[in-house]
Amino acid sequence: MKNIGVFTSGGDAPGMNACVRAVVRSGLSLGLNVYGIRYGYNGIISGDMHLMKSYSVSNILQKGGTILKSARSEEFQTKEGRKKAYEQLKAKGIDGLVAIGGDGTFTGANIFYEEYGIPTVGAPGTIDNDLYGSDYTIGFDTAVNTALEAIDKIRDTANSHDRVFFIEVMGRHSGYIAIHCGIGGGAELVMVPETSTTIQDVIDTLNKGRDKEKTSAIVIVAEGDEQGNAHEIANKVMAKLPKLDIRVSTLGHLQRGGSPTSLDRILASRLGLAAVEGLINGKSNVMAGIIDDEVVYTSFKLAISKTKPISNELMRLVEVMNN
Amino acid sequence: MKNIGVFTSGGDAPGMNACVRAVVRSGLSLGLNVYGIRYGYNGIISGDMHLMKSYSVSNILQKGGTILKSARSEEFQTKEGRKKAYEQLKAKGIDGLVAIGGDGTFTGANIFYEEYGIPTVGAPGTIDNDLYGSDYTIGFDTAVNTALEAIDKIRDTANSHDRVFFIEVMGRHSGYIAIHCGIGGGAELVMVPETSTTIQDVIDTLNKGRDKEKTSAIVIVAEGDEQGNAHEIANKVMAKLPKLDIRVSTLGHLQRGGSPTSLDRILASRLGLAAVEGLINGKSNVMAGIIDDEVVYTSFKLAISKTKPISNELMRLVEVMNN
Amino acid sequence: MKNIGVFTSGGDAPGMNACVRAVVRSGLSLGLNVYGIRYGYNGIISGDMHLMKSYSVSNILQKGGTILKSARSEEFQTKEGRKKAYEQLKAKGIDGLVAIGGDGTFTGANIFYEEYGIPTVGAPGTIDNDLYGSDYTIGFDTAVNTALEAIDKIRDTANSHDRVFFIEVMGRHSGYIAIHCGIGGGAELVMVPETSTTIQDVIDTLNKGRDKEKTSAIVIVAEGDEQGNAHEIANKVMAKLPKLDIRVSTLGHLQRGGSPTSLDRILASRLGLAAVEGLINGKSNVMAGIIDDEVVYTSFKLAISKTKPISNELMRLVEVMNN
Amino acid sequence: MKNIGVFTSGGDAPGMNACVRAVVRSGLSLGLNVYGIRYGYNGIISGDMHLMKSYSVSNILQKGGTILKSARSEEFQTKEGRKKAYEQLKAKGIDGLVAIGGDGTFTGANIFYEEYGIPTVGAPGTIDNDLYGSDYTIGFDTAVNTALEAIDKIRDTANSHDRVFFIEVMGRHSGYIAIHCGIGGGAELVMVPETSTTIQDVIDTLNKGRDKEKTSAIVIVAEGDEQGNAHEIANKVMAKLPKLDIRVSTLGHLQRGGSPTSLDRILASRLGLAAVEGLINGKSNVMAGIIDDEVVYTSFKLAISKTKPISNELMRLVEVMNN
Structure with a gap:
């Protein structure tokens, strides 16, 4: 693996920038070239991809939103769109992707992987915390x-x-x-x-x-x-x-919006590194997450299909605290 | 003047507590007894008035809302309600009032003063900053x-x-x-x-x-x-x-809601003191305000009838900043 | 168990109030009387203990510091001091304690338990996060x-x-x-x-x-x-x-200081309930903590003697992020 | 006047960026070219000056610090340094300057103006609020x-x-x-x-x-x-x-540091516009300030030599509030 791309997709979440920074700096540290892809899947299709330097991600750790912009892509939901995306990646020599987003992002990544086999590792970036495979999602x-x-x-x-x-x-x-x-x-x-x-x-x-x-x-x-x-x-x-x-x-x-909390900055940094290391170690079609303080990789399929139940202990706590 | 009462009325605003504290401590400092009246005019009518000590207002300077509670009073809009209010004040020996609120508060105070002549000084407490007679209102x-x-x-x-x-x-x-x-x-x-x-x-x-x-x-x-x-x-x-x-x-x-800013805490403190000093100096039926950094007293009538125009300079600024 | 006491001790930490509130409301919900003890161990010795109602802890969830005050007690480090403490508790009929604090707090609790056998459960309240037996301490x-x-x-x-x-x-x-x-x-x-x-x-x-x-x-x-x-x-x-x-x-x-974060409020609430439930279920001389999102009880001895190592993964992360 | 330069100098203050933005956008709006000069007077001397577009100052309104960087310049305190500065400005065709800073900044500007006559208007950017000629300084x-x-x-x-x-x-x-x-x-x-x-x-x-x-x-x-x-x-x-x-x-x-408050953002925006309009209207060697909500221009000489006294009313307020 030599060249990887990173993008954010779906609803934005605080800490996405911290994760982009972590992917870029981890990639550089491990000898890779890292492309920043703008506007999610749309940017792959249109070739809106730019080589990132360490300073490209300076001072974004604490910034809300995503400097790579986010968008939902209808074109990527078509076979033709995904074909274009594949061709753009090939043209740039990108042989691995880090996708930061939620449900929809990983659903797309999963299909794309099955069709074209480009290794992709996800990082859970959504304020909803509704992804199986990580105790916390970035932004929650x-x-x-x-x-x-x-x-x-x-x-x-x-x-x-x-x-x-x-x-x-x-x-x-x-x-x-x-x-x-x-x-x-x-x-x-x-x-x-x-x-x-x-x-x-x-x-x-x-x-x-x-x-x-x-x-x-x-x-x-x-x-x-x-x-x-x-x-x-x-x-x-x-x-x-x-x-x-x-x-x-x-x-x-x-x-x-807003500047991410300590927890989100650290989580995003860990998952950014974990995603890049996952790619290098041959993982693909999985989401990096943290469960019980350990990095784990869960298949996209499981991450989007299995639900994380709400805690009964917490529901009860609301009630007890009202006495 | 020996006994004064202080109340908050109308929509609450951050800094009302700072103003209540200032009224209490100014009053004590100047040799008065200060009653805290709860729920605005309703509390006068119902006699919900309590002698305040210095420690009664400890640690409220930075607190949002109002510890005296606020309410709009329909009863006070009736002749009968105001008569009850007057009798309650007489019973407690309260011979001066500080009213913290906005338009409606001062309209009521104005009528009450005309009917019963109990000296009242207002402090502008409203987030809307729409009172003539003060550059800023408490909470804005x-x-x-x-x-x-x-x-x-x-x-x-x-x-x-x-x-x-x-x-x-x-x-x-x-x-x-x-x-x-x-x-x-x-x-x-x-x-x-x-x-x-x-x-x-x-x-x-x-x-x-x-x-x-x-x-x-x-x-x-x-x-x-x-x-x-x-x-x-x-x-x-x-x-x-x-x-x-x-x-x-x-x-x-x-x-x-929320903890008041520095400006609101200082404004509220100055106006609390100004209101008490106003009462002691024989002012009544006026609102204490700050214009060009000086304390001024404006009649309730003027404060509620005259409008403070929006600044043309600021309107233009929005436009210029868009170039 | 009928009457329990709760106190905060050692350096204060944001979320201590949230934990006091949780202890009081959990106790009431489970049929206990709860005494708030002021100034840590000093308050036990001097009998500075007060029956708490639900409203005694209203609106403290979001407040920094501790309404029960905290102090380090030299007297409690003497045999005589602890004897007085025991007698005060007996006099009030207090048959269980919740101690919110850190190292020093639990060291004292451990000795006291060995001498007098009054059931005590701790909740880790310290910004340092240096207690074995909980992933996070309250305030960190x-x-x-x-x-x-x-x-x-x-x-x-x-x-x-x-x-x-x-x-x-x-x-x-x-x-x-x-x-x-x-x-x-x-x-x-x-x-x-x-x-x-x-x-x-x-x-x-x-x-x-x-x-x-x-x-x-x-x-x-x-x-x-x-x-x-x-x-x-x-x-x-x-x-x-x-x-x-x-x-x-x-x-x-x-x-x-400062208002506790979401994480600290929730952690403090969970641990407050866990401490009370622990007491009721016969646990003693233990600290309630949360490891891997589950409530666990660790003996005071272990909590204060074993060290929680700093994570190598995090140390490395600092370095990688600098590339 | 066709080309102006803007720089920040001395200790940085929150709102300096908002003022830079206002200078750039006001300049563009009024038909000028605006150069951003980096590192204060050092940047004039070294020619570190760059033509600014409207988007050059996008999203800096809320940012602490100064994107133009700040520095104290020893070289500018020498005759030779100022000569170099003058030559650089001539070379770029810059015929007006906006200096954002405090005492030291305006002392330098004053000398430079007397020697070379390049029109300069200042905006008071210092957290200390110690400049005569403006009720508030940017950052205070x-x-x-x-x-x-x-x-x-x-x-x-x-x-x-x-x-x-x-x-x-x-x-x-x-x-x-x-x-x-x-x-x-x-x-x-x-x-x-x-x-x-x-x-x-x-x-x-x-x-x-x-x-x-x-x-x-x-x-x-x-x-x-x-x-x-x-x-x-x-x-x-x-x-x-x-x-x-x-x-x-x-x-x-x-x-x-930190994101500027509402007051500082508005003050900085008003003063940025006032500085540019001042230059266009032939003002020079003056600081733009706001007194009693009106824009006023005070000579640099006065601004740096006259002291703004601390308010007795405020000193007394501390005392009264302690009763």
Whole structure:
């Protein structure tokens, strides 16, 4: 292996830059040329690939977003698109890829590998923490801390006005961010897609709090909860508890940005090195992850098909902390 | 004057606690007893008033929200309510009030003073900075910095994905927060209630940016803009520019909370002292403010009726910075 | 078991409050009375113990420091002191203790248990992360993130002036904070007590950087490094490299305070519950910890005698990232 | 005027980048070519000057430090050095300069102007806020907020351990940062170069606090205080009050870095535009500043020779807030 390419794809996540930096510097350190590919798979297809030097990634460790840009590629989902991609890689002599992204990224990588056999190792970059094969994904810890800072601020105003707030955090298919925010934010209740919570459960929790003379409350809602989004849930609750002063806040895209936390910078650095070493050691079609503080490689197939369950211990913790 | 009361009323703002602390400690320092009144005017009516010691306000200088709680009082808007309030104050021997709040707070204080003549001095506590009689209101600087941190994060993801973001900030009747966020956040455009911006203006600005190969853009929208809220505006723009990747983020209540900035802590401390000194010096029915770094007292009437215009220099600055 | 006490002892750490809250609410939830003991072991001796309600720990989850105060107790190191402590506990009917602290705390707890047999479970609260029996200690993640924010700021000025900074972080006997800050802060070198780095090594690293046209550099020094503190090391380097613009920054006590991160809040909450459940299930003389995401109990003896080695993988990562 | 140059000089300050951006974009907007000059006066002498485009300053608004680098120039203090500088400017056709910096920067600019008559307008960029001719200097508000965040954290640990902390903030000749931190941080005492405070005053303040059962205390020390630095002062106090648990923290260089606050970004943007407009309108040998929210131009001579006194009102405020 002589020349490798690195790209970011799918929704951006804090720490992607730290991972790009790690791939570039690990590659250089291990004697490889490293190409930075812009705009994910689109950049492979269009040949938007540039040789990186050590200084190309100076001072990006602490930067949110991704200097390589990210995009979802429709063209790469076609056979023709992937053929073009392959030809571009061949033309540049790129014989290995590091793909930083989530589900969709690895699904594409898997197909591409099966068709063209270019060795690819992934690094899990998504704030959702929903990939099997790594305890944490790059960006998750930052997203939770960002959301938590917002929740702390909202609690100030909830307390001052004796209000109930429904706060929606990211997580279309996964309640990881929500449950961590719930415990960290001292929420009275957490609503996640993985478990079923009825509107009556919400009402019971709020009433229980008022019985104990709690004057304000926070309910964390994962955007993909089965009861709807935070606005919809709040409306249903208001219909039944018209006396409460209920407000809604949807945290939205600010959860994606910002300078990565220590944990995300270190995780991203470790996985960047692990991905390059994986390629050199002949691994392919796998995602590098960290489980129990050890680097492990999990096949793309498994990483995207198996689900990481939400922890019962954490769900219970929310409840106990409300006593 | 022997006994004074202090309360917070209307929407809470960061720095209200710093102001409460300043009123209590200034009062004690100047030989007064100070009562903390909870829940704004409601607390006067219900007699929810408590003698404060110096330690009652320890460690609240840096806390968001208000330990005295805030509320809007419907009862105080009735003659009967105000009569009850007066009787409660008499019963406690309270012969002066410090009211921390905004428009509504001072409107009530003005009526109450005209009816019962209890000396009252206000301190401007509102994130909107829309009160005549003070360059800054308590909470404004914090709210802008909080919004700006969110905008910085959103720009990370806007840049990574070449997106256009419409970001809605607080300001139902005033564009102060929006214009400050616009300059501080490097926005391409700012939409405020004070000036008229058409959808075509938005489109022109976005097109101009793309002509210069800017790949992403931020538009700041004050919630009270005449074109609608950020979602409505974004929808109108999307209808005309379907190729753009347009997203919306409404920052919402997180702008109200959080630890106050240095500016807000100092402003709140100065105004707390100024309010107490005003009372002692026989001032009443006025709001203490700071103009050109000097304490000034403005009649409640003027403070709530006169509008503080948005600065043309700042509006122009947004435009120039886009070149 | 009916009545338990909880206290914090030794150097304070962010998240101690979150753990106190978790102990109180877990205790109440499981049918126990919980006493908050102030000033660590001194408070047991003096009987400074107070029955806690659920609201006693409201809104402390996000607060730095410890509402129970902390202190090192000389009296508890005497036989007489411990006898008094025992009598106070008996008088209150306290039949179990949760001790939140580090090395010294658990050493005392161990002796006390051997002498008087009062069941005690510990929770590791120390920013140093130097306790065997838990992957993370409460406060470590916050301390690292706090230090990292400072390092990011210092890098701004280092870059602007082409300077070399020696930044000293906490860690008298352990390089955990330093190594995490080194990777997270993109440092050129990390000096920790666990490994030997000569002044010549520092000089070589700085020269290597300059050969690659790096104009600034950051060296992280754990306070307990064998070459001395950051000032001493910087002086030795300056003597050999007089042309470099070398500066020193000692981060100091700010690393101990601040609102805990998500990770610390969750860790503290889990360990607070685990400590109470441990007591109820008959565990004693052990520290609750989390290893590989599972709650484990390690004897105090082992926790304080066995050392947690610094990771070679992380040490190597610093080096690779400098290529 | 056709071609102008912009540079940063002296100690770096947050917001310098925002000002560089404003100069570049204002210049382009007003039809000028703008050269970015690196390393302050050294860059003029060596011809390290580069034509800037609008995108050259993209995404630097929120960045700490200065992309143009800063340096103190010994060569520029010689006649010969200034002659070289003049020749370089002539060669490039640069007929106007914007100098962003402090005292030293404007002293140099003043001499250079008198010798060679190249129109120069300054923008005050220094965290010390010690320049006559502007209410605020660029970087001051950020430095105070950065220090305040650190002080808040240190108060957590001071409270937990009942300690007295002497915290040293920047300000070799000026107590501006110290007094703002003192009020914002709720300090018991502030020691600044402008006023004389004896060690006995410190002791009296600490004793007074203990009489009121305050268990911890914060003393803010400006680095240039006449009693010495924080360590020296603490040692003198410890000698007289050996029972107190006294600690010292020197905040140091972290006060120089970090993303600028809203106030600094807006101030820097306004002053960048004002500087360019000043040049175009024939102003020279002046510093642009903002007094009472209006742009004003003050001669370099006045700006560097006249001192901005520390506010008595603020000094008194510290005292009153301690009651």
